Amino acid sequence: MNITRAANVMLTDPSHTRLEYAPEFAHGSAYVNGTFCSIDEASVPITDGGFMQADAAYDVVSVSKGFFFRLEDHLERFESACKKFYLRSPYDKNETTEILNKLVTLAGTREAYVWWAVTRGPTPAKRTDPNSYNNRFYAFAIPYRFIASDEQRERGLELLVSKRYIRIPPDSVDPTAKNFLWMDLKLSLFEAGEQGREWTVLCDAQGNLTEGPGVNIFFIKHGELFTPDSGCLEGITRKTTLELAAELGMPVHVKPVTADELRDADEAFITSTAGGIMPVNSVDGIILGGESGPGALTTKLHNLYWSRRWDGWLGTKVNYGE
Numbered sequence: 001m002n003i004t005r006a007a008n009v010m011l012t013d014p015s016h017t018r019l020e021y022a023p024e025f026a027h028g029s030a031y032v033n034g035t036f037c038s039i040d041e042a043s044v045p046i047t048d049g050g051f052m053q054a055d056a057a058y059d060v061v062s063v064s065k066g067f068f069f070r071l072e073d074h075l076e077r078f079e080s081a082c083k084k085f086y087l088r089s090p091y092d093k094n095e096t097t098e099i100l101n102k103l104v105t106l107a108g109t110r111e112a113y114v115w116w117a118v119t120r121g122p123t124p125a126k127r128t129d130p131n132s133y134n135n136r137f138y139a140f141a142i143p144y145r146f147i148a149s150d151e152q153r154e155r156g157l158e159l160l161v162s163k164r165y166i167r168i169p170p171d172s173v174d175p176t177a178k179n180f181l182w183m184d185l186k187l188s189l190f191e192a193g194e195q196g197r198e199w200t201v202l203c204d205a206q207g208n209l210t211e212g213p214g215v216n217i218f219f220i221k222h223g224e225l226f227t228p229d230s231g232c233l234e235g236i237t238r239k240t241t242l243e244l245a246a247e248l249g250m251p252v253h254v255k256p257v258t259a260d261e262l263r264d265a266d267e268a269f270i271t272s273t274a275g276g277i278m279p280v281n282s283v284d285g286i287i288l289g290g291e292s293g294p295g296a297l298t299t300k301l302h303n304l305y306w307s308r309r310w311d312g313w314l315g316t317k318v319n320y321g322e
């Protein structure tokens with residue numbers, strides 16, 4: 001079985017290609033301070049705590065073939081992140097959904113990466129009361145982007161387990177609340193780049209795997225699927241993968257797992273809204289399963305993910321106002 005060339009399908013298949021859009025929305029659309037604009041015009045007030053101190057909660061949902069995927073799950077995760085960080089969105093779920101629909105419509109895309117955030121806003125005199133902050137809402141929609149291209153997914157990514165950085169501990173910042181604190185993740189990517197690797201995964205202080213930049217980590221050993229139970233975002237693609245694996249009859253283990261177990265795995269992959277299920281070829285230079293390329297079960301999960309998506313599974317049709 002070959003890896004589905006999903007990016008190519010999105011670019012070429014008439015049921016995926018872009019709808020009409022005004023020229024100013026060629027790169028995407030945005031919503032800032034209650035106003036829609038092109039993404040090229042969108043800007044952030046420089047004193048916003050989201051910009052100055054990474055003080056924000058955010059989420060990202062994808063659209064494929066004109067359907068949001070698991071929109072309600074994303075909206076719920078976002079609401080829960082706001083609660084955990086004492087942030088208040090000015091919009092409820094229905095109003096947020098309306099904004100996201102409008103953004104995708106303006107961008108005229110049936111394959112979209114749709115981002116939204118609530119930031120703390122400027123710092124008021126009374127810093128100790130979260131209610132005295134004027135929280136702000138931002139959002140944008142751009143054509144869909146893959147963390148790993150068709151070519152990379154076909155051959156599998158070269159993954160590094162970061163040796164320089166551990167993931168920010170859950171007792172410092174709750175990783176289940178999607179947030180802007182990415183310095184550990186970003187610097188680990190530069191560490192990977194120095195070694196000719198393409199993506200990373202970070203451990204916690206106890207040496208257990210957590211997650212990577214924008215991704216959850218999975219591995220397969222003797223046909224069984226493993227993923228960390230804590231120290232990571234509860235990714236919507238992770239949840240989807242666990243469901244698809246169960247459907248394929250794979251035993252699934254959500255538990256503490258180590259870098260040694262990952263290096264010794266038969267197959268591995270990372271998951272994200274920005275790319276779905278992305279096969280790993282090697283970990284720290286060790287080719288998994290002793291054979292180059294994505295493993296058979298990873299390929300099965302990868303292709304099942306996209307075929308389900310394109311059947312409209314757990315999808316909410318974008319309201320293009322047609």
Ligand SMILES: Cc1ncc(COP(=O)(O)O)c(C=O)c1O
Nearest residue numbers: 214215216233235236237272273
């Ligand atoms: C730190 C982190 N972990 C995991 C993920 C994957 O989550 P999802 O599948 O919901 O995109 C993301 C997504 O951006 C992330 O930022």
